[in-house]
Amino acid sequence: MEDRDMKFDTLAIHAAEQHDQNQSLNSPIYMTSTFTFTDLQQADDTFSFKRRAYVYTRGGNPTINLFEQRMAALEGGADGVAFASGMAAITSVIMSFAKSGDEIIAHRNLYGSAFGTLKHLLPDYGVRTKFVNMTVPEELKEAITENSKVFYLETPTNPSMEIIDLETVVKIASKAGIKVVVDNTFASPYLQRPLEYGVDVVVHSATKYISGHGDAVGGVAVSKDQDYINKLKFGYMCELGGVMSPFNAWLLLRGLKTLPLRMERHASNARKIAHFLVKHPLVERVMYPGLESHPGHEIARKQMKDFGGIVSFDLKGNLERAKSFVENLKLLKLAVSLGDAETLVEIPALMTHRDYLEEELIKFGFLKKTIRISAGLEHPDDIIADIKQALEKVS
Ligand SMILES: Cc1ncc(COP(=O)(O)O)c(C=O)c1O
Incomplete structure (x- = not known):
């Protein structure tokens, strides 16, 4: 069966399947840094592109390539580039589009290190970023100048769970000749495929839902443009050196096989958590796009298959109450990261999002006391029982 005839669940297991000489079911892990040549003639043929062969794992490796091609099939791209994280x-994708003097327009709420890189690191290299509220298209249009080269966004956003209309953003970008880069980590390709809306490049922290087991750090970028992927792979990943380990590629391939099943359970657990929280008297606000009251609910319905596995919320009262809540949890783990089998809880402003200034948080859609839950795969009754007992302790 050809890949193009397979449904998503089948692609997650079989896309770009390689036929191994020993007929092994799973891809071997090519845990090698280099590949040998029989003689100098073969080396010369390889370096002069007369012969296609692997040379050095930073430039290409069969296990990593399989992971890249499988991710490309799942995102609907031509090809992908795997990264160490x-x-x-x-950073590689942004650097590939924005040079000194150029400007990036980013959504106001992003993962903490992405925000930190754009705000603090890139200005040293002459690349400035304007943070706008992309849920308001007028604000995005007004921010564009002749130097704007990239729109960078997450949807849903981490941790405010804001939803950005991909169709609208792409329309504005294509009129202005601007590239659109979307971090699809929170949705995974099972729930949302931004390339179908005309987005130029999708990036992931593969560490999260792609892995699903909290045991590998990795990243990937996918595009429909094969020439761009070649440039990103050989001009940026390979030169800057952020290569993925073949072992991690193998772990991520293993994770991908169950992505559809896991995402269904993450999403249904998150839905149950959100509905429990929204009715609880100690809860001030729940940020979850599956709630009809969420401002992005209709857009999420349009562009996502389900609403994802993350729920953020504020308790009534001060930060001390939020701290006490997370410290009273027993089953749920206090940890950064998300998308694992275990339900993970954190306070972003104190942990992953410390780069946001306290007085600016409200502008970026969350508060110092905002709590983020990554719904795991445990039985929902057990997750909710733990949340309930922790809330009883702080009331
Ligand atoms: C939405 C999002 N993008 C990117 C990253 C960074 O990924 P990594 O930790 O794999 O470098 C994270 C990490 O939490 C994230 O949540």
Whole structure:
């Protein structure tokens, strides 16, 4: 069966399947840094592109390539580039589009290190970023100048769970000749495929739902443009050196096989958590796009298959109450990261999002006391029982 005839769930297991000489079911892990040549003639043929072969794992490796091609099939792209981490993917893609003097327009709420890179690191290299509220298209249009080269966004956003209309953003970008880069980590390709809306590049922290087991750090970028992928792979990933380990590629391939099943359960657990929280007297606000009261609910319905596995919320009262809540949880783990089998809880402003100035948080859609839950795969009754007992302790 050809890849193009397969449904998503089948692609997650079989896309770009390689036929191994030993007929192994799973891809071997090519845990090698280099590949040998029989003689100098073969080396010369390889370096002069007369012969296609692997040379050095930073430039290409069969296990990593399989992961890249499988991700490309799932996102509906031509090809992908794997990176050592999600941040390596994000910084490489941004650097591939924005040079000194150029400007990036980013959504106001982003993962903390992405925000930190744009706000603090890139200005040293002459690349400035304007943070706008992309849920308001007028604000995005007004921010464009002749130097604007990239729109950079997450949807849903981390941790405010804001939803940005991909169709609208792409329309504005294509009129102005601007590239659109979307971090699809929170949705995964099972729930949302931004390339179908005309987005130029999708990036992921593969560490999260792609892995699903909290045991590998990795990143990936996918595009429909094969020439761009070649440039990103050989001009940026390979030169800057943020290469993925073949072992991690193998772990991520293993994770991908169950992505559809896991995403269904993450999403249904998150829905149950959100509905429990919204009715609880101690809860001030729940940020979850599956709630009809969420301002992005209709857009999320349009562009996502389900609303994802993350719920953020504020308790009534001060930060001390939020701290006490997370410290009273027993089953749920206090940890950064998300998308794992275990339900993980954190206070972003104190942990992953410390780069946001306290007085600016409200502008970026969350508060110092905002709590983020990554719904795991445990039985929902057990997750909710733990949340309930922790809330009883702080009331
Ligand atoms: C939305 C999002 N993008 C990117 C990253 C960075 O990924 P990594 O930790 O794999 O570098 C994270 C990490 O939490 C994230 O949540």
